[in-house]
Amino acid sequence: MxxxxxxxxxxxxxxxxxxxxxxxxxxxxxxxxxxxxxxxxxxxxxxxxxxxxxxxxxxxxxxxxxxxxxxxxxxxxxxxxxxxxxxxxxxxxxxxxxxxxxxxxxxxxxxxxxxxxxxxxxxxxxxxxxxxxxxxxxxxxxxxxxxxxxxxxxxxxxxxxxxxxxxxxxxxxxxxxxxxxxxxxxxxxxxxxxxxxxxxxxxxxxxxxDKKMVKEVDARYQVQYDFQEWHDVDVEYAKKAGLEEGLLVGKKVGLDRGLEQGLLKGLSEGKLEMAKRQYEMKYHQDGEWLKECTQEQLDYFSQLILTDIESSELKEKIMNLVS
Known part of the structure; x- marks a missing residue:
C-alpha cells in the first residue's frame, strides 16, 4: 500500500x-x-x-x-x-x-x-x-x-x-x-x-x-486499487476518446455528426476495455474473446461479472445470448 x-x-x-x-x-x-x-x-x-x-x-x-x-x-x-x-x-x-x-x-x-x-x-x-x-x-x-x-x-x-x-x-x-x-x-x-x-x-x-503477511497485503491491495481506479475512470475515458475521435471525423463529414459517431465509438471501446479488464482481474484468464461480443452481450457481461459465477459459465451465457 x-x-x-x-x-x-x-x-x-x-x-x-x-x-x-x-x-x-x-x-x-x-x-x-x-x-x-x-x-x-x-x-x-x-x-x-x-x-x-x-x-x-x-x-x-x-x-x-x-x-x-x-x-x-x-x-x-x-x-x-x-x-x-x-x-x-x-x-x-x-x-x-x-x-x-x-x-x-x-x-x-x-x-x-x-x-x-x-x-x-x-x-x-x-x-x-x-x-x-x-x-x-x-x-x-x-x-x-x-x-x-x-x-x-x-x-x-x-x-x-x-x-x-x-x-x-x-x-x-x-x-x-x-x-x-x-x-x-x-x-x-x-x-x-x-x-x-x-x-x-x-x-x-x-x-x-510479519513481513510475509505485509507482502501479501501489498499485492492484494495493488490489484484492488488498479481495478477500482480503472472502473472509476472508464466512462470518462470512453467519453473523452469519443470526443477526440468525433472531432477528427467531424472535420470530414460535419462536426455534429462526427461528435455523435465518435462518442458512440468511444463509449463502445471503453465498455470493451473495461469488460476485458474486469474479466482478466477476476479470473486471471485472457479476455480477448470479448472482442467478438456485441454491445448487447457486453451489457449482459457487466451484470454477470458482479455475481458469483465461474468463468466457463459466464462465457457460455454470454455466447448463448447470440442465438
Missing part, C-alpha cells in the same frame, strides 16, 4: 476484529456498541474467523466478519476505496446473498433474521456528510417497512478529520476511527477509558512485523 497505513487493510481489519480471542472480542464489541447501541451483541459469535494465505491471494474474496445470534446477523467489512454506484451495488448484492443463505431447502421466511451490514469506507457521502449513516426500507413518510430484513450502515472514515478539527477532545470511538483513517493519533486529544487505542496499536505493531 502506497501510504503504508495498514489499519485500513481488510486483512488487518479481519485479523483484529474477526477472531475468537478475548482481545478481538473486546475490540469488536467496542465498535458494535458505538455503531448499533440498541442491538444486543453480548452473545454474538463469529461464523467465519478463518483467514488463510489462499483467501488473501484471492483478490476478489470479501474478507468480511460475519456474526450471528438468535435475533440478528451482522456483517462487517473494511473497504479501502471510494464510493461509487458500482461498489454500492456490490454491497447490496452481497447483503441479499447473506439473507438468502439463511434459509435451507424447506425453510420458511419465518426463520429469517434481520441482517445489519456495516461498511467502513474511505470516502464521504457528499449528499449528506457525516461520520455514520444508515439505510433501510421505509416509505415517503419515513415509516419503516413492516418486517424489513436489511440495514446497511456506512462509517465514513475521512469525516473524522472534520470532527477532530472542531472538537477539543475526541471520544474513544472517534479516536479509534481517527487511528484507522490516519494511521496515528498524533496531535489530537482523546478519551481512553477502555484502552482501545493501546490495544489497536499493539495489534498493528505485531501485524507489520
Amino acid at each position: 502506497s501510504e503504508k497505513n495498514y489499519y485500513v487493510s481488510d486483512v488487518f481489519f479481519k485479523l483484529t476484529f474477526g477472531q475468537n480471542t478475548s482481545e478481538s472480542k473486546r475490540l469488536r464489541e467496542f465498535l458494535l456498541k458505538n455503531i448499533i447501541p440498541l442491538v444486543p451483541i453480548h452473545d454474538l459469535s463469529v461464523a467465519n474467523p478463518e483467514l488463510t494465505p489462499q483467501m488473501i491471494r484471492m483478490k476478489n474474496n470479501i474478507l468480511d466478519i460475519h456474526m450471528q445470534n438468535n435475533q440478528y446477523e451482522i456483517d462487517m467489512e473494511m473497504q479501502n476505496s471510494k464510493m461509487s454506484v458500482f461498489l454500492n451495488r456490490r454491497f447490496i448484492h452481497y447483503s441479499c446473498r447473506l439473507i438468502d443463505y439463511q434459509l435451507e431447502a424447506g425453510d420458511t421466511s419465518g426463520k429469517l433474521k434481520e441482517l445489519i451490514q456495516i461498511v467502513f469506507i474511505r470516502d464521504i457521502d457528499k449528499r449528506c456528510p457525516r461520520l455514520m449513516d444508515d439505510f433501510y426500507a421505509k416509505n415517503t413518510y419515513n415509516i419503516s417497512q413492516l418486517g424489513y430484513l436489511q440495514t446497511t450502515i456506512y462509517v465514513y472514515l475521512p469525516y473524522v478529520n472534520k470532527i477532530a478539527s472542531e472538537k477539543e477532545c475526541l471520544s474513544e470511538f472517534e479516536a479509534l476511527i481517527y487511528l484507522m483513517e490516519n494511521g496515528n493519533v498524533e496531535g489530537i486529544k482523546y478519551e481512553e477509558k477502555e484502552g482501545m487505542i493501546k490495544m489497536m496499536k499493539k495489534k498493528y505493531n505485531k501485524f507489520i512485523k
